[in-house]
Amino acid sequence: MFRVTHQPIDLxxxxxxxxxxxxxxxxTFIGTTRNNNEGRKVIxxxxxxxPEMAEKELARIGADxxxxxxxxxxxxxxxxxPVQIGEASVIIVVSSAHREAAFAASRFAIxxxxxxxxxxxxxxxxxxxxxxxxxxxxxxxxx
Amino acid sequence: MKVRVKFFxxxxxxxxxxxxxxxxxxxxTVAELWRGLQKDYPKLDVPGIRLLYAVNQNYVGxxxxxxEGDEVVFVPPVSGG
Numbered sequence: 693m694f695r696v697t698h699q700p701i702d703l704x705x706x707x708x709x710x711x712x713x714x715x716x717x718x719x720t721f722i723g724t725t726r727n728n729n730e731g732r733k734v735i736x737x738x739x740x741x742x743p744e745m746a747e748k749e750l751a752r753i754g755a756d757x758x759x760x761x762x763x764x765x766x767x768x769x770x771x772x773x774p775v776q777i778g779e780a781s782v783i784i785v786v787s788s789a790h791r792e793a794a795f796a797a798s799r800f801a802i803x804x805x806x807x808x809x810x811x812x813x814x815x816x817x818x819x820x821x822x823x824x825x826x827x828x829x830x831x832x833x834x835x
Numbered sequence: 836m837k838v839r840v841k842f843f844x845x846x847x848x849x850x851x852x853x854x855x856x857x858x859x860x861x862x863x864t865v866a867e868l869w870r871g872l873q874k875d876y877p878k879l880d881v882p883g884i885r886l887l888y889a890v891n892q893n894y895v896g897x898x899x900x901x902x903e904g905d906e907v908v909f910v911p912p913v914s915g916g
Binding site: 723739740741742744745746748770781782802805806807808809810811812813814823824825826 | 841843844845847881884889892894908910911912913914915916
């Protein structure tokens with residue numbers, strides 16, 4: 693299950709999805725929206741995606757993780773639209789026979805999401821707003 | 836030939852539109868399309884921005900040749916997570 697959604701993400705549903713009798717571990721990673729960034733007070737956040745490609749890239753990350761580690765099942769959901777401070781913006785769940793693979797695949801997935809998945813975050817401050825990343829540029833090689 | 840260009844995030848705001856159909860010469864590249872769009876929408880030229888290029892939802896290089904009906908997205912720096 694690899695998706696973007698305008699609805700709050702249901703962690704329990706995702707955990708049920710990766711629950712597997714072969715698994716001895718389920719790792720969950722929850723990215724949450726922070727009320728500050730680089731010294732500025734963030735009052736609101738808004739996520740936008742190129743949805744068809746974002747879901748395709750999330751699935752690609754899942755396939756890459758399955759090649760690198762022995763995982764049972766994996767699911768990633770990323771929130772879109774306005775997100776309240778402290779809510780989950782992204783949830784990654786991975787089940788595996790042994791814990792190392794679940795931890796490693798989860799870490800890999802969040803790092804890849806930040807590099808290649810076409811999702812953009814706008815932070816709104818008192819007196820301004822910015823699309824995160826447009827000030828710093830990005831490093832990425834096409835395959 | 837015609838291609839469909841979709842704009843997102845900062846480029847959508849700069850262009851003032853989410854989507855445009857662009858008529859190009861056969862065999863035009865992503866780079867040529869981008870130069871044409873910057874003429875149509877001068878505000879697309881964001882100083883210092885590093886873009887990625889997607890055609891039909893796959894990342895490609897600037898020299899990728901376009902085909903009739905392609906969906907092209909100029910991907911501003913991603914910031915999900």
